Amino acid sequence: MAPTKKPKARSSTKDASPTALPKPFQPAPASLAPFYTSLSKKHIYIAHIDPRPAAFKRKIFVVPSAMNILITLLFIWRAWYIMPYYLELLASTLGYPNATTLRAADLSYGELLRVVLRRGLTFLLDFVLVVFVWPWPAEFVIGGTATHGSPVGWRWAVGFREREVYVRRSRKWDQEIGDVASAAGEGTGNRAEFWERIRTATTPMLLQQKTGYLLMDAFWDLDWNAMVLATKLADDKIFELDELETIVLLHSKQHGWVCIDQSETVNANEDERRKQVFAFRDALASMGKEDLFFRWIEIVQFETSQPGGFSGEKQVAVAEQIRELFKAGGVDFDKVWGEVIGGPI
Secondary structure, X not given: OHHHHHHHHHHHHHHOOOOOOOOOEEEOOHXXXXXXXXXXXXXXXXXXXXXXXXXXXXXXXXXXXXXXXXXXHHHHHXXXXXXXXXXXXXXXXXXXXXXXXXXXXXXXXXXXXXXXXXXXXXXXXXXXXXXXXXXHHHHHHOOEOOOOEOHHHHHHHHOOOOOEEEEEEEOHHHHHOXXXXXXXXXXXXXXXXXXXXXXXXXXXXXXXXXOHHHOOOOOEEEOHHHHHHHHHHHHOOOOOHHHHOOEEEEEEOOOEEEEEOXXXXXXXXXXXXXXXXXXXXXXHHHOOOHHHHHHHHHHHHHHHOOOOOOOHHHHHHHHHHHXXXXXXXXXXXXXXXXXXXXXXX
């Protein structure tokens, strides 16, 4: 037995080397180099494929489009309404008397207070509109350095597709993380926070429940330019679109661009099973039978919570009960599962 223990000791020493790439990090695929070399080294990126129908994505995009069109129209109306007033104020300030010109000596304290408050509130309202609200439609259409492109620019270049790549970019929290891909670097103490952010952002439940456009939150933003580039490179056959199926990319000062092996961070079998369940739910929903899915979940949850555990015999009995439930609802459970998943449950 002694000879078999020595190699393990040497392997452990090698893994602890400050120059080794710690698991589950691994070098980023060379085939994706034209994509990730264009990304900022300061951020962490998550790419994934959204397989939802193009018609659904079009409906989702209509909401922010309509909102920004409405805001733009309100701004045009506000400018048309208030601009003459500001021009008169400017002329009065330059010494040209007009309707906005007032002499404090001719007003009572109450009248003067009302004028000051009215003008002050007008200035405040327009300041808030210009500084805090107007950037929404401007960034939606034009974008900027901070937004890395714009939603309109992305849709104009990509259109609406059945399978789309979405690229999320980490927000300011990444500045506090450091080099987490280094075996003994500045970011080793922040790995817990890093993994928490990554796991939360890549859970199958999140990716199944939300289309990519709705994944922006306090920790992640969408990189529109990166999404356009990734789509173009895939269209040009530089790499296959499937290579961007839930991949995390980040730059390490020590190792260059690296990615994360998802099978090392989560239970791959559990992950796959969860994806299958969600796909089955979507299939039932398309048939108008989503209520059967929730009844199925209720039955399984109830039986697993009963004393004695969820034994093999009980599993068989529950499976038969579920099949009868689906049959009563006009659905062949095994047939639908086989068509969606491609094998027995």
